[in-house]
Amino acid sequence: MNSFFGMEGKVALVTGSTxxxxxxxxxxxxxxxxxxxxxxxxxxxxxxxxxxxxxxxxKDPSCVISAPGDTSKPxxxxxxxxxxxxxxxxxxxxxINNAGINLPEAKFEDQxxxxxxxxxxxxxxxxxxxxxxxALVLLKQSKAGRIINMSSMIAHVGSPTNNLYTMTKSxxxxxxxxxxxxxxxxxxxxxxxxxxxxxxxxxxxxxxxEKALKEIESSIPMGRMGDPQELAGAVLFTASDAASYMTGxxxxxxxxxxxx
Numbered sequence: 001m002n003s004f005f006g007m008e009g010k011v012a013l014v015t016g017s018t019x020x021x022x023x024x025x026x027x028x029x030x031x032x033x034x035x036x037x038x039x040x041x042x043x044x045x046x047x048x049x050x051x052x053x054x055x056x057x058x059k060d061p062s063c064v065i066s067a068p069g070d071t072s073k074p075x076x077x078x079x080x081x082x083x084x085x086x087x088x089x090x091x092x093x094x095x096i097n098n099a100g101i102n103l104p105e106a107k108f109e110d111q112x113x114x115x116x117x118x119x120x121x122x123x124x125x126x127x128x129x130x131x132x133x134x135a136l137v138l139l140k141q142s143k144a145g146r147i148i149n150m151s152s153m154i155a156h157v158g159s160p161t162n163n164l165y166t167m168t169k170s171x172x173x174x175x176x177x178x179x180x181x182x183x184x185x186x187x188x189x190x191x192x193x194x195x196x197x198x199x200x201x202x203x204x205x206x207x208x209x210e211k212a213l214k215e216i217e218s219s220i221p222m223g224r225m226g227d228p229q230e231l232a233g234a235v236l237f238t239a240s241d242a243a244s245y246m247t248g249x250x251x252x253x254x255x256x257x258x259x260x
Contacts, residue, residue, distance in 0.1 A: 004242040007034035011091045012239065013084065015039045015071050015131055016099025018049040020200035021150070024228035025096060025235050027053060030063050032236060037084060039099070043068040071099050071127035077134045084138060092138040094146040094239045097128035097172075102202060105161040117164060124168035128175070136188075145188035146239050149176045153196040153254040169194075173250055180248030189247040191238050196254025198226040221256030 012029050016022045018040035026036045030053060038053070040046040046068040053064050067083040069076035084092055101123045103111060128149060139145035154162060155169035172192055180190035197216050199207055206216045206225065217224055234251045237243050252258045 005032070005236055005240045007032035007236075007240070009033075010093040010239075011035045011037070011084075011088045012094035012096065013037040013039060013067065013080070013092060013131075013135065014096045014098055015127065017096075018042070018045045020202060021195060021198060021228050021231055022096075022098040023049060023053075024231060025098060026064065027057070028229070028232040028235055029094075029239070030059060031057060034094070034239075035063055035065065035088065037065045037067040037080075037087070039067045039069060039071070039080065041068065041070045071097075071131045072122040074130050074134075077130045080131070081134050081138070084135075090138055090141070092135060093142040093144065094148070095132065095135045095139060096148045096150070096235070096239075097131055098150045099127050100124045100150065100168075102162070102165050107161065108163045111161075111164060120164050120168055124165070125171050128172065132179070139188050140186065143187060144241060144244065145186070146243075147176075147179065147188060147190040148235070148238050149190070149192040151176075151192045151194040151250060153194050153252055153257050155194060156252065156258045176250065177248045184247060189243065191243070191246060191248070192250045193231070193234050193238065194250055194252045194254065194258070195231060196220065196226060196252070196257045198228055198231070200228060219257065220254070221260055224255065226253065226255060 012034050014022050014026050017026045017038050029036050038046055038050050046066045050064045050066045054061050065087045067080050069080040149172045151172040152169040154166050159166045176190050176192040206212045231253055234253050
């Protein structure tokens with residue numbers, strides 16, 4: 001069984017992983033034996049996250065590597081790739097495009113402006129495109145390359161107050177399918193995960209407001225928001241050899257939200 005789900009000897013890059021779901025993904029992979037490159041726009045926050053993970057699990061310092069950089073900026077993506085080359089001799093088996101932002105909820109006519117669209121699309125769309133394009137040459141050298149794009153449950157149903165975010169996350173679903181079809185004859189699989197409402201800083205508006213929390217929980221069949229650790233199973237499966245015949249697929253981890 002360990003041969004299917006084991007991460008020993010593998011190297012992963014998780015973008016946007018200094019906090020929230022990204023941080024939880026790093027911790028999950030690290031505990032499974034993977035060497036993980038932690039990414040964030042701030043070098044200080046990225047270094048701090050690595051130090052905290054090492055202290056939390058008593059791991060060898062080499063299990064996590066700081067790889068700061070803004071994935072929406074091609075020149076900083078090059079720096080991230082150079083960090084991979086320097087720290088792991090260019091070995092990269094798993095790329096998880098997790099970095100993303102949201103905007104305050106509002107009707108489309110109030111939320112949309114060219115500046116707001118540029119802001120969210122650069123991070124949520126251009127970032128994954130830049131990082132994937134740059135990392136492909138390294139992933140192709142892996143015996144079992146994995147690209148995992150983080151979408152969202154909202155990409156499956158739409159949102160009356162989150163049009164721009166929904167649009168960017170929907171784009172990730174089709175990017176996943178298109179790239180999966182292109183790379184199907186290689187050793188690289190491409191899948192996506194659509195998280196639901198999790199207790200993270202991005203969703204603080206729900207966790208810190210009792211009325212808002214009750215509203216979101218009432219829309220989830222399981223009646224609660226998820227804990228970040230509950231994404232671990234989907235991540236481990238999709239990144240492992242157990243998912244070797246799955247590509248172009250999406251896994252919803254949302255407490256049943258999309259089911260209804």
